[in-house]
Amino acid sequence: MKQAVKSDIGAFRLYGNLYFVGSRKVSVHLIETECGLVMIDTGYPDMYEQILDSIRELGFEPQDICAIFHSHGHIDHYGCTRELKALSGAKTYISRIDNEIVNGTYDLSWAKELGMERIIPFDCDVLVEDGDCFTFGKTTIRCKLTPGHTDGVLSFFVNIEEGTERVIAAMHGGIGRNSMAKEFLDAYGLSAACRDKFRAGLHELAKEHVDLVMGNHPGQNGTEEKRERVLKGETAVDPNEWKRFLIGAEKSLDELLEMEENQA
Numbered sequence: 001m002k003q004a005v006k007s008d009i010g011a012f013r014l015y016g017n018l019y020f021v022g023s024r025k026v027s028v029h030l031i032e033t034e035c036g037l038v039m040i041d042t043g044y045p046d047m048y049e050q051i052l053d054s055i056r057e058l059g060f061e062p063q064d065i066c067a068i069f070h071s072h073g074h075i076d077h078y079g080c081t082r083e084l085k086a087l088s089g090a091k092t093y094i095s096r097i098d099n100e101i102v103n104g105t106y107d108l109s110w111a112k113e114l115g116m117e118r119i120i121p122f123d124c125d126v127l128v129e130d131g132d133c134f135t136f137g138k139t140t141i142r143c144k145l146t147p148g149h150t151d152g153v154l155s156f157f158v159n160i161e162e163g164t165e166r167v168i169a170a171m172h173g174g175i176g177r178n179s180m181a182k183e184f185l186d187a188y189g190l191s192a193a194c195r196d197k198f199r200a201g202l203h204e205l206a207k208e209h210v211d212l213v214m215g216n217h218p219g220q221n222g223t224e225e226k227r228e229r230v231l232k233g234e235t236a237v238d239p240n241e242w243k244r245f246l247i248g249a250e251k252s253l254d255e256l257l258e259m260e261e262n263q264a
Helices: 045-057 081-088 182-188 193-205 223-231 241-263
Strands: 012-015 018-020 029-033 036-040 065-069 091-095 126-128 133-136 139-145 154-162 165-171
Touching: 012 165, 012 223, 029 139, 045 081, 065 081, 065 133, 193 241
Parallel strands: 036 065, 065 091, 091 126
Antiparallel strands: 012 018, 018 029, 029 036, 133 139, 139 154, 154 165
């Protein structure tokens, strides 16, 4: 009998029909809907068995995944997609822009920087445009293009239900400044305009009402702290966290720019 591969962050119900099945390395979320399970990101290639075990630990079956959304085209967010699609037949979604990363047109997946072998390129089934909405039973996922970390980063807004309560959960699809650093931009011949686009996106997202923040990586939204609160019977909902999160992301960008200016 195959031994379970446990995550270093135990799978848990974040709120209502929203679950976490990722690890400390990268977030993977699962949404239970009337149409099947919807997944946001699929982690690194070596997380496949761990993700399967986390899904089953929550009482679900991976074969019931009907849709896989990708926040952006870096390998830590699409590493298990091909295997999960082969297992479940799920339809895959990514921005039209970042599909050219996962299909190998542009080698910007971050794989080389992480010392990983390139996985087999593929095309996603649905190429998402800014503002597209997708409905699965009572759950709607609204996608907003927020470039910077990559040109095709998608941020997600999802209505989540718990009993009679409804909240808006949201994820910024990529706030990492590593791919906005001068060294990376110069190495790949990319424009520094991505930084201005990123800042503008943060300001645009600040207009949105959000009750619950999902992290693209667990450290971004205190996933482990949220898990502890939930296990104690407390709520992970915090209507003020979204604004704090966005302010922190802009501060991180400013620190990068200041550091590069001092090094010049």
